[in-house]
Amino acid sequence: MKRIADVMSTSSGDVLAFVFALVAASASFAGDDPAAYAFPQLISALMLIFCGANLIRRSLARFAGEPVLTMQLAGKIAPGGAVIVVYVLFAEDVGFYLSAILAFFALSFLYGEHRRLSSIGIATGAVVGVLYLMFSVVLKVQVPREFFL
Amino acid sequence: MPDFLQYMGNVFEPFNFLILLLGTAGGLILGALPGLSPTMAVALLIPFTFHMEPTGGLILLGSVYTATVAGGAVSAILLRIPGAPANIATTLDGHRMVQQGRAAQALQLSFLSSGVGGLLGVLVLIFFTPVLAQWALGFGPSHLFWMAVLGVTVIASLASDSVVKGLAAGCMGLWISSIGYDGVQGVHRFTFTSHLDGGIHIIAALVGLFAVPQVIDMLARAPGRSSAASVQRHSLWQALRQVAGKPRTLAIGSVVGVIVGLVPGAGGQIAGLVAYDQSRKFSRMRDNYGKGEPEGLIAAETANNAMVGPSLVPLLTLSIPGSPTAAVLLGGLLIHGIFPGPDLFTDYPDVSWTFIDALLVGQVLMVVLGLALCRLAAKVILLPENYLAAAVMVLAVFGTYSVQNSYSDVLIMAVLGGGMWFLEKYGFGAGPLVLGIVLGPIAEQNFVYGRTIATAGDGVLPYFFTGTLNVILIAIIVASIAGSVALEIRARRQREREAAS
Amino acid sequence: MKPLQLLERRFAALAAAVMMMTMVAVPPASAADYPERPVGVTVAYGAGGATDFQARIVTMMSAQEDYLGQPIYIINKPGAGGQRGWNDFVTRAKPNGYELAAYNVPHFIAQSIAFPDKVKYNIGNLEPIANWGADPAVLIVPKDSPFDSARDVVEYAKGNPGRLTVNGAGKFVGHHIAFLQFVRAAGVETTYVPHPKGGAGALKDVMGGQVKAGFNNLSDAFRSRDNLKILAVADLQRHDFLPDVPTLKEQGIDVDDSSVNFRGIMAPAGTPPEVIAFLAERVPEMFNNKRRVAKKMKDGGSPLRVMGRDEVAAMWKERQAYLTELLKDLVQ
Numbered sequence: 003m004k005r006i007a008d009v010m011s012t013s014s015g016d017v018l019a020f021v022f023a024l025v026a027a028s029a030s031f032a033g034d035d036p037a038a039y040a041f042p043q044l045i046s047a048l049m050l051i052f053c054g055a056n057l058i059r060r061s062l063a064r065f066a067g068e069p070v071l072t073m074q075l076a077g078k079i080a081p082g083g084a085v086i087v088v089y090v091l092f093a094e095d096v097g098f099y100l101s102a103i104l105a106f107f108a109l110s111f112l113y114g115e116h117r118r119l120s121s122i123g124i125a126t127g128a129v130v131g132v133l134y135l136m137f138s139v140v141l142k143v144q145v146p147r148e149f150f151l
Numbered sequence: 152m153p154d155f156l157q158y159m160g161n162v163f164e165p166f167n168f169l170i171l172l173l174g175t176a177g178g179l180i181l182g183a184l185p186g187l188s189p190t191m192a193v194a195l196l197i198p199f200t201f202h203m204e205p206t207g208g209l210i211l212l213g214s215v216y217t218a219t220v221a222g223g224a225v226s227a228i229l230l231r232i233p234g235a236p237a238n239i240a241t242t243l244d245g246h247r248m249v250q251q252g253r254a255a256q257a258l259q260l261s262f263l264s265s266g267v268g269g270l271l272g273v274l275v276l277i278f279f280t281p282v283l284a285q286w287a288l289g290f291g292p293s294h295l296f297w298m299a300v301l302g303v304t305v306i307a308s309l310a311s312d313s314v315v316k317g318l319a320a321g322c323m324g325l326w327i328s329s330i331g332y333d334g335v336q337g338v339h340r341f342t343f344t345s346h347l348d349g350g351i352h353i354i355a356a357l358v359g360l361f362a363v364p365q366v367i368d369m370l371a372r373a374p375g376r377s378s379a380a381s382v383q384r385h386s387l388w389q390a391l392r393q394v395a396g397k398p399r400t401l402a403i404g405s406v407v408g409v410i411v412g413l414v415p416g417a418g419g420q421i422a423g424l425v426a427y428d429q430s431r432k433f434s435r436m437r438d439n440y441g442k443g444e445p446e447g448l449i450a451a452e453t454a455n456n457a458m459v460g461p462s463l464v465p466l467l468t469l470s471i472p473g474s475p476t477a478a479v480l481l482g483g484l485l486i487h488g489i490f491p492g493p494d495l496f497t498d499y500p501d502v503s504w505t506f507i508d509a510l511l512v513g514q515v516l517m518v519v520l521g522l523a524l525c526r527l528a529a530k531v532i533l534l535p536e537n538y539l540a541a542a543v544m545v546l547a548v549f550g551t552y553s554v555q556n557s558y559s560d561v562l563i564m565a566v567l568g569g570g571m572w573f574l575e576k577y578g579f580g581a582g583p584l585v586l587g588i589v590l591g592p593i594a595e596q597n598f599v600y601g602r603t604i605a606t607a608g609d610g611v612l613p614y615f616f617t618g619t620l621n622v623i624l625i626a627i628i629v630a631s632i633a634g635s636v637a638l639e640i641r642a643r644r645q646r647e648r649e650a651a652s
Numbered sequence: 653m654k655p656l657q658l659l660e661r662r663f664a665a666l667a668a669a670v671m672m673m674t675m676v677a678v679p680p681a682s683a684a685d686y687p688e689r690p691v692g693v694t695v696a697y698g699a700g701g702a703t704d705f706q707a708r709i710v711t712m713m714s715a716q717e718d719y720l721g722q723p724i725y726i727i728n729k730p731g732a733g734g735q736r737g738w739n740d741f742v743t744r745a746k747p748n749g750y751e752l753a754a755y756n757v758p759h760f761i762a763q764s765i766a767f768p769d770k771v772k773y774n775i776g777n778l779e780p781i782a783n784w785g786a787d788p789a790v791l792i793v794p795k796d797s798p799f800d801s802a803r804d805v806v807e808y809a810k811g812n813p814g815r816l817t818v819n820g821a822g823k824f825v826g827h828h829i830a831f832l833q834f835v836r837a838a839g840v841e842t843t844y845v846p847h848p849k850g851g852a853g854a855l856k857d858v859m860g861g862q863v864k865a866g867f868n869n870l871s872d873a874f875r876s877r878d879n880l881k882i883l884a885v886a887d888l889q890r891h892d893f894l895p896d897v898p899t900l901k902e903q904g905i906d907v908d909d910s911s912v913n914f915r916g917i918m919a920p921a922g923t924p925p926e927v928i929a930f931l932a933e934r935v936p937e938m939f940n941n942k943r944r945v946a947k948k949m950k951d952g953g954s955p956l957r958v959m960g961r962d963e964v965a966a967m968w969k970e971r972q973a974y975l976t977e978l979l980k981d982l983v984q
Binding site for chain 2: 698699700701702704705708709712726727728729730731732733735736739740766767770814815816817821822823824842843845846847848849850852853855856857859860862863872875876878879948951952953954
C-alpha cells in the first residue's frame with residue numbers, strides 16, 4: 003500500500019509531464035508536412051526543455067515529494083470517478099436527461115451525509131428540472147434523447 | 152444634445168425596458184453557470200430575436216451579452232470555475248477570498264468593478280467609434296502575433312508553484328491548441344480519432360480543466376460542506392469605497408480592456424489576465440496577489456467588462472466582427488435587414504442608438520441586479536458538496552455539448568479534466584494551460600499568415616520587427632518580461648531573508 | 653491515445669445495439685405520413701454565420717401546410733471548416749427524412765477531394781433536395797489601391813511575379829477556388845493568403861491594406877462597398893446587387909461560376925425515395941415564398957437562387973469533375 007502512495011508522489015508527476023512532452027514531440031516530429039508542423043515542433047521542443055529542467059531540479063533536490071495520491075484518497079474518489087466515467091461514456095446513447103438523473107442521483111447518494119432517499123430524489127428532480135427548463139425550453143438546445151423525453 | 156441622449160427615452164419604454172430587465176437577469180444566471188459562455192448564450196438567443204422588432208431583439212442580445220460577461224465572475228469566484236476564458240484571472244484572487252470567508256465581499260467588488268469597466272467601455276464606443284475603427288484596421292497579423300506573445304508572458308505570473316512548471320503547462324496548452332483541422336494550412340494535425348477533427352474548443356477545454364478537477368476534489372471532501380462554509384457579511388458602502396479607492400487599478404483594467412477589445416481577432420479572452428499581470432507589476436500590494444488581494448479581482452473584472460463596448464466598434468462601423476460574440480451579433484443584425492457600416496447611425500439612428508443606450512443602461516442594471524443577488528449567490532458554497540459536485544458535473548456535460556452540439560466536445564472535456572486533476576496535484580496550473588490553448592492559434596495562425604504576406608513583400612524580419620506598432624508592442628513585451636524577472640528576484644531575496652532570520 | 657479509439661468502437665457497438673432495439677420497439681412509420689414531427693437541419697457552421705442565418709430564413713415558413721406542414725429546427729455543428737458537421741451527418745444521421753443538412757458547394761466537394769481519408773462524405777452518399785442561395789466570389793482591393801480593374805491587377809502581377817498578395821477565407825473554399833481559376837486563366841504567379849479568421853477577417857485585412865487584393869463573398873463585400881473597391885465578379889453574369897461591376901470574363905479573364913458558393917438542403921443517402929420526392933417538390937416552393945422568405949433574404953443582403961433537385965444534382969456532378977481536375981496538383 004505504501005509503495006503505491008510513493009509512486010504517486012510529486013516527483014512522479016514531473017516524470018509523467020516529461021513523458022507527455024516526449025510523446026507530443028515525437029508526434030510533432032513525425033508529421034510529414036514540415037511547414038504545417040513547424041509550430042507544434044517548436045512548442046514541443048520547448049515543452050521538453052521545461053519539463054526536463056523541472057525534472058533535473060527535482061532530482062537535484064533529492065526529495066521525492068509529498069505523496070499526492072494516497073490509497074485512502076484513491077479509495078475515496080474511485081466510486082465517484084467510476085460514476086463520472088460511465089456517465090460520460092454513455093450519456094449520448096442513453097439520452098441526456100435520463101443519464102443526468104442517474105448520474106446526479108448516484109453521485110449525491112454515494113457521497114451524501116445522511117443518504118435519505120427522499121431528499122436526494124427531490125434534489126435530483128429539481129436539478130434536472132432546471133436543466134430541462136433552461137436547455138430545452140429556454141435555449142431550445144437539441145440534446146440527445148433516446149429513451150426519455 | 153448628443154445623439155445617444157436623444158434616444159435614451161426608447162430604452163425606458165415599458166416593453167423595451169422589460170426585455171432589458173429580463174435579458175440582464177437571464178444573462179447573469181446563464182453567465183454564472185459553468186460552461187455557459189457569452190458567445191453561446193447570444194448564439195442560442197438569435198432565433199428568438201427573429202420574430203421580434205429589431206430594437207427589441209437587439210436590446211435582448213446586447214443585455215444578455217453584457218450580463219453574461221459579468222455573470223461569468225460568479226462561478227469563477229465561488230467555485231473556481233470560470234464561466235468564460237475571460238474570467239480565469241478572476242479565479243486567482245476571487246476564489247481565495249471565498250476560502251477566507253469573504254465571498255460576499257468578492258462578489259460585490261466584482262460587480263462594482265465590472266460596472267465601472269463596462270460603463271467606460273460603452274462610453275468609448277459612443278464617443279470614439281469613428282476614430283477607433285480606422286485605428287483597429289491598422290492591426291495586421293504581425294501585431295496580433297506580438298499581442299499573443301504578450302499574452303504568453305503573463306504565464307509567469309500565473310504559475311503558483313514554480314515558474315518552470317508554469318512554462319511547461321503553458322507549452323502543453325500551446326501544443327494542445329494545434330490539434331485538429333487547420334483551415335489556414337489545410338491540414339489535419341494529430342487527429343488520430345475523428346473526435347479531434349474539430350480541434351479542442353476553448354469552452355470544452357475551460358470546463359474540463361477547471362470544473363472536472365473541482366468536482367473530483369469536492370467528492371474527495373464530501374460528505375459535508377466546503378472548507379469555506381462561512382460567508383461573512385460585507386457592507387455595500389465599504390465595497391464601494393474599496394473600489395473607488397483603487398483609481399490606478401481601475402485605469403489599468405479599463406485601458407487594457409478597451410485596447411484588447413478593440414483589436415479584431417486579438418481574443419478579448421486575455422484582457423482580464425493581461426490587466427491582472429500589469430496591475431500587479433504597478434501595485435504596492437503585489438506580494439498579496441494570488442492570496443486574496445481585492446485589487447487583483449478588481450483589475451481582472453474591470454478589464455473583462457471594459458472589453459464589451461469596444462469589441463463592437465469594428466462590427467458597427469465596418470461590418471467586421473472582431474470577436475466570436477460580435478460575429479453572432481452580426482447575424483442578429485442582418486436578420487433584421489440592418490447592415491452595420493459607416494452609415495449605420497445615419498440610416499438607422501433609432502435602432503442603433505437605442506441599442507447602444509440599452510448597453511449603457513444594461514451595465515447599470517447589471518450592477519444593481521448583481522449586487523442584489525450577491526448574498527443569495529454566495530450561499531451556493533454552503534450547499535452540501537455532494538449535491539454541488541453532482542450538479543456541476545451534469546451542467547458541465549450539458550453546457551459543453553450545447554456549445555457546438557457535439558458529443559466529441561464532451562469527451563474531450565472529460566479527458567482533459569481527468570488529466571488536469573492529476574497535473575494539478577503535481578503542481579501544474581490550469582491557468583497557464585488554458586492561456587496556451589487560447590493563445591496558440593492566435594500566435595501560430597497570425598505568424599503563418601504574416602509570413603506568407605511578408606515573403607511576397609519585403610521579407611519576414613522587417614515585416615515583424617519594423618513599423619511603429621510592432622516596435623511599441625515588442626517594447627511592452629520586453630518591459631513585461633523584465634518586470635516579471637524583477638518581481639521574481641525580489642520575491643526570492645525576500646524568501647532568503649526570511650529564511651536567514 | 654488508445655482509450656479514445658477504444659471508446660469510439662464502444663460507441664459504435666452501443667449505437668448499433670440501441671438502433672436495433674428502437675427498430676424492434678417502434679415499427680417504422682410509413683413514408684406516406686411524412687412528416688409527422690419537426691425536421692432537423694444540420695448546419696456545419698456556427699450560429700450567426702451567413703449559412704446559419706440564411707438557413708433560418710429559408711426554413712422559417714416550413715410549418716405551413718403548403719410546405720412541410722412541420723417546423724424545421726436548425727442544429728449548428730461547426731468545426732474544421734464544416735468537416736465536423738458533415739462527417740457527423742453522413743455517419744450518424746438516420747435516413748428517415750427527419751435529419752437533413754445544409755450544404756455549401758464547392759466547400760464540401762473540394763474537401764472530399766482534398767482529404768479522401770479524413771472526410772467521410774462525397775456526392776455519392778448525399779442526396780440533394782434543393783438549392784436556396786448563390787453567393788459569388790468577388791475580387792476586391794483596398795479603397796486607396798491603384799488598381800481600378802481586374803486587368804490592372806493582372807498587369808501588376810505580370811510585372812511583379814509572386815509579389816501580389818490575395819487573401820480569402822481559407823483553403824479549399826470558394827475564395828480559394830476563385831483564386832486558383834484566376835491565376836490559371838490570367839497566367840500569373842501570385843500568393844494566396846488564407847485568413848485564420850475566415851471571410852470576415854480577410855475582408856478586414858483588405859480594407860486595412862494588409863494585402864493588395866482578396867477574393868471574398870459578394871454579400872459581405874456588398875455591405876462594405878464604401879470601404880473598398882469591388883473590381884470583378886467570379887460568375888457567368890453580373891449580379892443584381894452590383895450591376896456596375898463586370899465579371900472576370902468580361903475583362904478577358906476566363907473564369908466561370910465554379911467558385912460560386914451555393915447553399916441548399918440535402919439528405920443522407922438511403923432516405924426513402926417517397927420522402928425525397930416529397931421534399932424535392934415542397935422545399936423549392938418554400939424557398940420561393942415571396943412574401944416572407946424572399947423579402948427577408950433581400951433585406952439581409954443575401955442573394956437568393958432557387959434550384960430544384962435535378963438541377964442541383966447536375967451542378968454537383970459538374971463541380972466534382974471540374975474540382976478534381978483543378979485541385980489535382982494540390983492534393984497528395
